[in-house]
Amino acid sequence: MAFLELDRVAKQFGAQTVVDDFSLSVGKGEFISFLGPSGCGKTTTLQMIAGFLDPTRGAIRLEGKDLIAIHPAKRGLGIVFQSYALFPHMTASENVAFGLEMRNVPRAERRERVRAALAMVGLAGYEDRHPRRMSGGQQQRVALARALVIKPSVLLLDEPLSNLDAKLREEMQIELRQIQRTIGTTTILVTHDQNEAMSLSDRIVVMSHGKIEQIGTPQQTYERPASAFVSQFLGKTNDFAGTIDRAATPSQLVAGSWSAPAPAGLNGAVTISIRPERIGFGDAGLSAKIVTRIFQGNHWLFQCESECGPAIVIRQNDGAAQPVEGEAVRLTWRPDDMSVRARAGA
Amino acid sequence: MAFLELDRVAKQFGAQTVVDDFSLSVGKGEFISFLGPSGCGKTTTLQMIAGFLDPTRGAIRLEGKDLIAIHPAKRGLGIVFQSYALFPHMTASENVAFGLEMRNVPRAERRERVRAALAMVGLAGYEDRHPRRMSGGQQQRVALARALVIKPSVLLLDEPLSNLDAKLREEMQIELRQIQRTIGTTTILVTHDQNEAMSLSDRIVVMSHGKIEQIGTPQQTYERPASAFVSQFLGKTNDFAGTIDRAATPSQLVAGSWSAPAPAGLNGAVTISIRPERIGFGDAGLSAKIVTRIFQGNHWLFQCESECGPAIVIRQNDGAAQPVEGEAVRLTWRPDDMSVRARAGA
Amino acid sequence: MRRNGPLALVFHTIFVIVMVAPILVVCLVAFTPEGFLSLPTNGFSLRWFRTIAQYPEFIHAFWVSLGLGALSSFVALLFAVPAALAIARYRFRGRDALAALFLSPLMIPHVVLGIAFLRFFTSVGLGGSFAALIIAHVIIVFPFALRLTLAAATGMDRTVEMAAVSLGAGGWTLFRRVTLPLILPGVISGWALAFIQSFDDLTMTVFLAAPGTETLPVRMFLYIQDNIDPLVTSVSACVIAVTMTALILLDRFYGLDRVLAGKGDPGR
Amino acid sequence: QQKTLYVAGYGGSFEKTIRDEVIPAFEKENGVKVEYVAGNSTDTLAKLQAQKGNQQIDVAIVDDGPMYQAIQLGFCGKLDGLPAADLYDTARFKDDRAVAIGIVATGLMYNTKVFKEKGWAPPTSWNDLKDTKYAKQLVIPPINNTYGLEALVMLSKMNGGGESNVDSGFKIFKEEINPNVLAYEPSPGKMTELFQSGQAVIAVWGTGRVQSFANTGFPVDFVYPKEGAATLLTTACPINKPNASPLASSFVKMLLDPKIQLVMLKDYGYGPVLKSLKVPPELGKMAPIGERAAKLYNPDWTTINEKREEWTKRWNREVER
Amino acid sequence: MSAVAEERGARAPWALTAPALMLFVGVLLIPLAMTVMLSFHDWGQYKGIEPVFILKNWREIATDPYYAEMFWRTFRIAILTTLLAALLGAPEAYILNRMSGRWKSFFLLVILGPLLISVVARTLGWALLFGGNNGLVNKLLMSLGVIRFPIPFMFTETGMVVALAHVMMPFMVLSVWAALQRLDPQIENAAMSLGAGPVTIIRRIIMPQIMPGVLSGAIIVFSLSASAFATPAIIGGRRLKVAATLAYDEFLNTLNWPLGAAVATLLLVALVLIVVGSNALIERRYAEVFR
Numbered sequence A, B: 001m002a003f004l005e006l007d008r009v010a011k012q013f014g015a016q017t018v019v020d021d022f023s024l025s026v027g028k029g030e031f032i033s034f035l036g037p038s039g040c041g042k043t044t045t046l047q048m049i050a051g052f053l054d055p056t057r058g059a060i061r062l063e064g065k066d067l068i069a070i071h072p073a074k075r076g077l078g079i080v081f082q083s084y085a086l087f088p089h090m091t092a093s094e095n096v097a098f099g100l101e102m103r104n105v106p107r108a109e110r111r112e113r114v115r116a117a118l119a120m121v122g123l124a125g126y127e128d129r130h131p132r133r134m135s136g137g138q139q140q141r142v143a144l145a146r147a148l149v150i151k152p153s154v155l156l157l158d159e160p161l162s163n164l165d166a167k168l169r170e171e172m173q174i175e176l177r178q179i180q181r182t183i184g185t186t187t188i189l190v191t192h193d194q195n196e197a198m199s200l201s202d203r204i205v206v207m208s209h210g211k212i213e214q215i216g217t218p219q220q221t222y223e224r225p226a227s228a229f230v231s232q233f234l235g236k237t238n239d240f241a242g243t244i245d246r247a248a249t250p251s252q253l254v255a256g257s258w259s260a261p262a263p264a265g266l267n268g269a270v271t272i273s274i275r276p277e278r279i280g281f282g283d284a285g286l287s288a289k290i291v292t293r294i295f296q297g298n299h300w301l302f303q304c305e306s307e308c309g310p311a312i313v314i315r316q317n318d319g320a321a322q323p324v325e326g327e328a329v330r331l332t333w334r335p336d337d338m339s340v341r342a343r344a345g346a
Numbered sequence C: 001m002r003r004n005g006p007l008a009l010v011f012h013t014i015f016v017i018v019m020v021a022p023i024l025v026v027c028l029v030a031f032t033p034e035g036f037l038s039l040p041t042n043g044f045s046l047r048w049f050r051t052i053a054q055y056p057e058f059i060h061a062f063w064v065s066l067g068l069g070a071l072s073s074f075v076a077l078l079f080a081v082p083a084a085l086a087i088a089r090y091r092f093r094g095r096d097a098l099a100a101l102f103l104s105p106l107m108i109p110h111v112v113l114g115i116a117f118l119r120f121f122t123s124v125g126l127g128g129s130f131a132a133l134i135i136a137h138v139i140i141v142f143p144f145a146l147r148l149t150l151a152a153a154t155g156m157d158r159t160v161e162m163a164a165v166s167l168g169a170g171g172w173t174l175f176r177r178v179t180l181p182l183i184l185p186g187v188i189s190g191w192a193l194a195f196i197q198s199f200d201d202l203t204m205t206v207f208l209a210a211p212g213t214e215t216l217p218v219r220m221f222l223y224i225q226d227n228i229d230p231l232v233t234s235v236s237a238c239v240i241a242v243t244m245t246a247l248i249l250l251d252r253f254y255g256l257d258r259v260l261a262g263k264g265d266p267g268r
Numbered sequence D: 001q002q003k004t005l006y007v008a009g010y011g012g013s014f015e016k017t018i019r020d021e022v023i024p025a026f027e028k029e030n031g032v033k034v035e036y037v038a039g040n041s042t043d044t045l046a047k048l049q050a051q052k053g054n055q056q057i058d059v060a061i062v063d064d065g066p067m068y069q070a071i072q073l074g075f076c077g078k079l080d081g082l083p084a085a086d087l088y089d090t091a092r093f094k095d096d097r098a099v100a101i102g103i104v105a106t107g108l109m110y111n112t113k114v115f116k117e118k119g120w121a122p123p124t125s126w127n128d129l130k131d132t133k134y135a136k137q138l139v140i141p142p143i144n145n146t147y148g149l150e151a152l153v154m155l156s157k158m159n160g161g162g163e164s165n166v167d168s169g170f171k172i173f174k175e176e177i178n179p180n181v182l183a184y185e186p187s188p189g190k191m192t193e194l195f196q197s198g199q200a201v202i203a204v205w206g207t208g209r210v211q212s213f214a215n216t217g218f219p220v221d222f223v224y225p226k227e228g229a230a231t232l233l234t235t236a237c238p239i240n241k242p243n244a245s246p247l248a249s250s251f252v253k254m255l256l257d258p259k260i261q262l263v264m265l266k267d268y269g270y271g272p273v274l275k276s277l278k279v280p281p282e283l284g285k286m287a288p289i290g291e292r293a294a295k296l297y298n299p300d301w302t303t304i305n306e307k308r309e310e311w312t313k314r315w316n317r318e319v320e321r
Numbered sequence E: 001m002s003a004v005a006e007e008r009g010a011r012a013p014w015a016l017t018a019p020a021l022m023l024f025v026g027v028l029l030i031p032l033a034m035t036v037m038l039s040f041h042d043w044g045q046y047k048g049i050e051p052v053f054i055l056k057n058w059r060e061i062a063t064d065p066y067y068a069e070m071f072w073r074t075f076r077i078a079i080l081t082t083l084l085a086a087l088l089g090a091p092e093a094y095i096l097n098r099m100s101g102r103w104k105s106f107f108l109l110v111i112l113g114p115l116l117i118s119v120v121a122r123t124l125g126w127a128l129l130f131g132g133n134n135g136l137v138n139k140l141l142m143s144l145g146v147i148r149f150p151i152p153f154m155f156t157e158t159g160m161v162v163a164l165a166h167v168m169m170p171f172m173v174l175s176v177w178a179a180l181q182r183l184d185p186q187i188e189n190a191a192m193s194l195g196a197g198p199v200t201i202i203r204r205i206i207m208p209q210i211m212p213g214v215l216s217g218a219i220i221v222f223s224l225s226a227s228a229f230a231t232p233a234i235i236g237g238r239r240l241k242v243a244a245t246l247a248y249d250e251f252l253n254t255l256n257w258p259l260g261a262a263v264a265t266l267l268l269v270a271l272v273l274i275v276v277g278s279n280a281l282i283e284r285r286y287a288e289v290f291r
């Protein structure tokens, strides 16, 4: 049986429907991420689970019990708010200790756990500082420590790492994953960072305009997106206009100078979708010219102008010589890596 | 002559020195990013340029004129605050219009520019909403529109995109770059996102504990880091313990089962640093076992246990078959891609 | 926003009842047909409301009070708001002393103030003038305006102001467009308390009021000198009715909670 | 020339009487504007002291106690041309610095309705103040008010003392009367309110007040104690100031006009100060007139005034605690 | 302008306070100084005020326990009133703040209402309600079985505190109300998510943050009740004198202004010390909220 269950939940603000028909079953110990464009209703959904907003329709159940009837203070959830919501009048350690006090943890143990939690988020030495005297990232980490220290059975994280640098972020991700594994915390993470979502989650919920677009493992959503929206939203995608030529034998799929044996079932004008990291530079294939070449650390991003319109290519920064801006190249890919669909309006 | 110049700027809060000996020359129209761990003084430095904090020591000059003497309201800078700092009593469009009003832009033009700015950040239709009724990302975008609409000659951006999803974020990055190019805005961006810094900036300032670690182009800082800190902070790095064997002919650099001709000048125990994206799986080389394999969209991240300790490998998700968890692999790299230094304490 | 629990509502109900009880009693007594105060009253009559018409000076005094209250509380705000901002955000020498000085009118028995002002204004030739009355009232209501503005200004999010400054707003504009709206709940509450305090002051005003500038409380006080009869209650009932009507109208057209809570709606 | 004459006096119905009956006629007669500054005796006296050297007020109407003080402090000017022959002696002041415009008797007031319900006999003597059945239902004005002072003097006199020795009076107040006292209340308005709310049923008060209280329809009556009631005066004086207007004296004299005296008797229960005045019988039910006026006890103000400060202090510490 | 402020602008605060300061020096300090001067003058029943410099009045206040008793009663009543107002007013403001718009403004009006009618009429209402043993309040309390014997309200300190608290309540409610407007509702949610019940939230989260408001209210209430005249005079009567009625008496009945001025000066000084002291104490205790 599902541990946490959202059953056709909807939320309206005035006349505006912000979340609609949202159904999701979360298993015990599962790590779920909500991904979606800004304003699509992620925070709203989280706040409903937390009990700060009442759903307009639908039910939320935890272990089969109706959660809506339970007062937020009794739900025992750990929450990190998008705006941190630190207690401005308390020091960092008082903020973190608050949840433990509520649980009547003895003073000595409390002190030790608070110290450990702050050390874990890299804030040893900041115990007595007030939030207003801390940097943005430091505040965010206090908020994280405050939620983690109570070892909740359900963690709701609303962009908990958005103000941290990559290094710290990764450390925190590892911490989160570890906590979730050892204590078996069921976690729901709202994030705008796809890498984060993909590397942490068991399943990803992709949302758009308050509706669920797809629920699936990271690889499913990335590699078998249920809709054009999901494909566009997760990572980058090139869409090339192509045609299937059934007159040729064997019948051919052609896009500019690139061609391959045609897949079955389609005919005429088609759209070829291909991820930029699946495209290589070769001797034959779509001719293109590099417009900009952007260095991105462990990879390069090329914006090209091809026969079939703009194209994006990603190449690992593996030390090999890379084409320069203005250079003429040929783009090539394996037929397995693309997906082909009939071109609308063609 | 430098357009904006910080000359040995320092800032103390009480006894604590938060920024120290910070010198930087920014050319007109240049795009600079501040990168550094949370709490290293990025926001503080920005606030000093903006005039909201006075440096404890040092000078800040704009076009040769002492900036500190100029009232913040007269500096004409566009700023996005880490905490947005929207006017809670004004709607989105009133927020954006504020700076234009201060500049006595005629009403009709004002309305048009506000509309355009909100459309640019994807908030057409949200003109009349108050900040408290907007999502985190929406608020952040209003803050961005508010700073951009006045077309300032200097833009100070403090984590302006931290709450946006990848897609929107990229769109905003392109906007920023475009504005900066067309108007020639000198921009200083504080970000925790290395990709963002690398793809947008002309130069990156890497900071640590209030001090500058390195100033350089993205590629310089990534590929020729001035210190171990910079190398660690920007992207990931593997450090393997190796030895140089001058007895062999030609003398050899050895790390476990991996070996290559030794570089000149060093001897005995050394540390080999190599970026994970420069490591490939081959037939010979360091033997290792894949511990975890993490899917990250356009690439895979492998955490391995090698003869020389843990190793991280990144491989582009180019559709080729990738080793699975538990598999025994050999790690190999080109000698050009590593950097070798004497091992301390060995 | 969470709703109030049953306990809170019980508390609230009792609180409200206790708050209105004395006023209700006064209003009830206003309808007595008797010539004296009695409770419970037997019968109902508008006799004491009709009697007000025989005392035009009551109506005149009401207008004097209204004008005096509005004017003096407004003038007090003009002085108090900048002072409150200075005290809220700067740590400067003499800050505590200044704050104490500005609050001191609260702490002096009004009879002492009344006599001190009377001596002072007489000696500078302003004795008995409306101007003197206004100045004196500005002083006594000043602490209210100051204290509530102060409460609103302390702990206000400063980065919002910084944002405005960075967009080119300075001095007056910054104040008018950003700072004031943000502290508005405090300022308006302060104004309300100041107005009410001025409207209600008797002990000091008795000394300063001259023929023609007698306020309603002074009038009522003088009236009940030798006889407390239900006229006081009917006049009070009228004052309540008038002010309630004014407030309800304000609420209708502007929204009282918006006035008191500031314009940015609190949202979620 | 059109000049304004400021007259300070009691507020309330007294003010109304003066405004209606005296001021219009006076204005017409003298071509002058009269402004009435309302306030009780002590307010008026305080104003006089605050504006010392720069007086605004031209005529002051106050109780006799404060008037003695005002005269001593030099606030009062001199009255000329008083109808001396027609005035009762008690109404006149030294050097004619002031004159009484009405006579009041200090005695006992009680609630007739309550007394009837309880079957109590109406009080007859100052000693009734000691009666324990009035516990916490008795109101006496304090000693800085003339009523209270006179009660103290009367009780002292009955017990072997007098103006020069009030020890016995203090003793009785402290030990025997105090337990009965609900409040020492100087304000007339408050006094009526205590009766109206039923908290008090008996009090020491003056005929003028009782008369106007009874006029409202409230069931109270006044008792002249058998040991004698004391005289209390309402007085007026022209204020002493440079270039004092002669009209101030005229205004005071106008208050002595028989017509006005009758009006004040009717509205306000003031016994006339003119011997010659014929009082219509229906007006003189309570006020000290004729026979009753003659029997009033006149306290020795010269002695009292010397000791008054000391008594007040003693009173505050011993009685009002 | 603001953050800059703390470092720059040694002049700015003075520029902002200058108008008010001038006003106060011009029309308050001078009259007050005149009053303080007055307290050193001599006075006699029939010689009036003599502008000499003597310590007679001060010596009298210092040596006569009568005055100590008056002041002690004054502050006892003021403290009790302040406590009562804070204990009831602050929760009420909080409850009000959680009501929906319509009700909120309605009840705000109801609570502000009492301020709009003259203190005389208001206290009259109380007098009617208290009205001796058979007053409405006592009848009600007895019929509810809360008390067995009527509580004397009129002319007792209990009655004074109750009536004063009623008169002062709106000041407290409004002050706290203004402070509540600044709270971030998410912070309350955060506390709730950590398991804090309503009482804890109020005590640990809300209270510290609205301290500036409670403090404003308390200062106003305390000062006003310690210097109140009308209510103590009407409810307390002459036997329960407090400092203000004492000063009133000296000013208006005895006309001994120098003594009255001395009492008033002492009251003022004591109040200023208490208010400034507690203000500083609380500001230090809740330094972060006041930043």
Ligand SMILES: Nc1ncnc2c1ncn2[C@@H]1O[C@H](COP(=O)(O)OP(=O)(O)OP(=O)(O)O)[C@@H](O)[C@H]1O
Pocket: A132, A133, A134, A135, A136, A137, A138, A163, B013, B018, B036, B037, B038, B039, B040, B041, B042, B043, B044, B045, B082, B192
């Ligand atoms: N008002 C203050 N008083 C004392 N210390 C402060 C204050 N503001 C910031 N600090 C400290 O100064 C240091 C630098 O803060 P700053 O805000 O500049 O960091 P940052 O680089 O912007 O970090 P982040 O990426 O987390 O926002 C931090 O350690 C912070 O705790």
Ligand SMILES: Nc1ncnc2c1ncn2[C@@H]1O[C@H](COP(=O)(O)OP(=O)(O)OP(=O)(O)O)[C@@H](O)[C@H]1O
Pocket: A013, A016, A018, A036, A037, A038, A039, A040, A041, A042, A043, A044, A045, A082, A192, B132, B133, B134, B135, B136, B137, B138, B163, C267, C268
């Ligand atoms: N109190 C409110 N009243 C009206 N509309 C609201 C309110 N709060 C949020 N909204 C709207 O509801 C939508 C969803 O908001 P929500 O905060 O859930 O977005 P989100 O997915 O968390 O976005 P982000 O990633 O930008 O934080 C947004 O369009 C927002 O403008």
Ligand SMILES: [Mg+2]
Pocket: A042, A043, A044, A082, A158, B135, B136, B137
């Ligand atoms: Mg959100």
Ligand SMILES: [Mg+2]
Pocket: A135, A136, A137, B042, B043, B044, B082, B158
């Ligand atoms: Mg920062």
